Amino acid sequence: MGPLDFWFEFASTYSYLAVNRIEPAAAAAGLAVRWRPFLLGPIFAAQGWSDSPFNLYPAKGAYMWRDMERLCARDRLPWRRPSAFPRNGVAAARITLALPEAERPAFVKAVYHANFALDRDIADAAILAGILDGLGLDPDAIPRRAHDPAVKARLRGETEEAIRLGIFGAPTFVIGGEMFWGNDRLDDAIAWA
């Protein structure tokens, strides 16, 4: 079975955990992973939310921030609560789709690291160029390619596909027609295969 479709949104805190767990977990099961950035904004807007539910519902938000501290400690991931939340991940998502598939995981992980370990503004073109540069990727040509109408349409199409699949949060894992929501369910998704 496979591949394992890994749907993530750059603003999503719990996706940070999954981004750093999925490769060894999937490899151990012999599963290929397809990294699929999408946007939660339009999905939240469609259900009447103008902001992250973690901001709209303070008890849920307070829990999430404490939970992220605990889970990052458990996973030995660096963590700094971002001074702005949620950060706009549109530019990072477009760059991801402008990259060849093999180069996406390293870029994605570096963007999450910038947002949730270094508290950098991942909506800032200079920050994203710096990340590309640090990975030995072209910091001028790639962001230019990311502005191509075809790439923008691709991201819109991915978000529409997420809606069609019934995705309502991130991270979400889809394998063999089954959907699993949340970093907590990564192992269940892999076991399903």
Added chain:
Amino acid sequence: MGPLDFWFEFASTYSYLAVNRIEPAAAAAGLAVRWRPFLLGPIFAAQGWSDSPFNLYPAKGAYMWRDMERLCARDRLPWRRPSAFPRNGVAAARITLALPEAERPAFVKAVYHANFALDRDIADAAILAGILDGLGLDPDAIPRRAHDPAVKARLRGETEEAIRLGIFGAPTFVIGGEMFWGNDRLDDAIAWA
């Protein structure tokens, strides 16, 4: 450390899973469990929801129903999607609090079984009396006791305590001042002790 405070709401699907897992899991860790029914209705109402989020947000609801099928199969629990959801758990919660602590777990499990395996209306006094009777508990005296103003006040107080703790969903586990939300996190809560 301990006890493990187990906050549940009778209408909650994921609480059905936790109710049937918590005793062996906590016993294996040498942890006592305090069974604490509360009401999600006032908590949801305070954030502007007049219904379960699984009804208000259809994608989330569709996912939950499929997820419950999978999880009940995994846990070898009988499952029938209730024909009415959410069912009002106020009467069952009051009866739970009217029972001595030692008699609560069996009653609670039987009520969840009635709702989620047998599709019975757990708001119906006759159904609840039948459950008590089946457990060898007094089906007349206990519901009468559950109508006592002190028991009603106790349930209100528990729900207020849940709000004070920042609880926003069920099941929720609290141990040593740490909160863990969701059936998926029961093992984390126990490991925290």
